Amino acid sequence: MDFLNIYAIIAAAFSALIVGFIWYNPKVFGNAWMDAAGLSEEQLKGGNMAKIFGLALLFAFMLGFILENLVIHQAGALSLTGGDSKVALQSYSDFMTDYGNNFRTFKHGVLHGVIAGIFFALPILGTNALFERKSAKYILINSGYWIVTLGIMGGIICAWK
Template structure:
């Protein structure tokens, strides 16, 4: 069973940009984020958007590539084989027959994605923001984006078999 579904990873990576377009829209959190970040619309327009979105997509792809280990429980069983299920004992095949699709739902992936957002993304972003002297509003807008995004990404990756 292959847990690294390239199509799921690609769709999950693109979903990060889609959520970002919505989350950072001026009608949602965009204006509050610009104010908390100390940025103006003119400053934002001055960037190389192809480079920014291209790198954002690459980073989202890297993140989506790591998520199966967090949101798909069966990855733990696969890791016990050294990553090569063809060389595993019969007990691995028996386990996968019995439990190979357990907890492989969008809802379960969202749960683990949100947990990753709270316990991984929030502390990283929060620590950086504290040293950058950014406000709690800035931390919660950015961490909120990643919590929602990781939830959606996790749901896509977990459910897509």
């Protein structure tokens, strides 16, 4: 049983855009984010949206690719075989028969995605924002987006077998 599920990763990547459309909507956090970022609607309209959304989707895909290893525990067992289940010992096959679907739920993936958001995204975004002299509000809005997004991405990736 190998774990690379390209369809789950693609779905998770698109979920990042969907959450972003909601999160950064002016009726949710969009206006507060623009204020905290020091941006106006005119400035935002000046960007190349195809490039922005295309790269955002690529980056979300990259996150999903690595997130799979964080949210699916059995991937650790596979890594012990050198990453090739076809040459693994019988003990790997027996282990996967017994435990191959343990903790493969949306809820468990959300847990690990949220943990990744708190311990990866928040420190990275927070550090950048501090040096950019951005406010706590800016840090919380952007980090909150990534914590929620990585939670949803983790849930999709973990549950999709």
